[in-house]
Amino acid sequence: MTTTEPRPRRVLLKLSGEALMGDEAFGIHRGTIERIVGEIAEVVRTGVQVAVVIGGGNIFRGVAGGSAGMDRATADYMGMLATVMNALALADAMNHQGLTARVMSAINIEQVVEPYVRPKALQYLEEGKVVVFAAGTGNPFFTTDTAAALRGAEIGAEVVLKATKVDGVYSADPNTDPDATRYAELSFDEAMNRHLGIMDATAFALCRDQKLPIKVFSIRKPGALRNVLAGTHEGTLVHA
DSSP: OOTTSOOOSEEEEEEOGGGGSTTSSSSOOHHHHHHHHHHHHHHHTTTOEEEEEEOOHHHHTTTGGGGTTOOHHHHHHHHHHHHHHHHHHHHHHHHHTTOOEEEEESSOOTTTSEEOOHHHHHHHHHTTOEEEEESTTSSTTOOHHHHHHHHHHHHTOSEEEEEESSSSOBSSOTTTOTTOOBOSEEEHHHHHHTTOOSSOHHHHHHHHHTTOOEEEEETTSTTHHHHHHTTOSOSEEEEO
16 A cells, blocks of 8 residues: 555454543543544545444443453453444444444344344445444454454455554554654564564464455544555555
């Protein structure tokens, strides 16, 4: 995704639940979610097909203290339900901004959202709708990063856009190391050898095996999503 490459036709946007908090300790900050959705709407209206995988940390972290000592699978299912709540909030904000959004869940809650069915998801994307994937992979012990890699591969996304708190991948933590430098691009092997922790190991291996590029950028920077899709040097590109 350099300035010489065409705009991608279909992308998978990975949003953490924490991205929806704004400056709050947990929960959903309405102004923040409206800003993020506004940026998604801007790129959808250019013809890019957008699917979203959303995390649940902004909700689950508020009850995480009570999960101490809890069975891991039970805690993971609680986290999946948190992602459904976030997905509904995202879809509602999208619909208010003139988009048509569909939430598809990896666990069956048919009274609330429809189940994930790949051909249906592809149909929605072709129709210009935004598809929000909830409940991760539907299985405990897998992160929403893995869900993003999996859904990205399934729908034929050209890139996974990983929205974070920082504007790319750095050689060290830029918050603590003034000498940290941002990489413009990396190969999968370079990122692994340098232990950069871009995604969890399962998600990263899936992207590498499927030759599915990852673009890491800051969701807090206004216009960053537009810049990424315009092929600028925003963020860090990880590729084969």
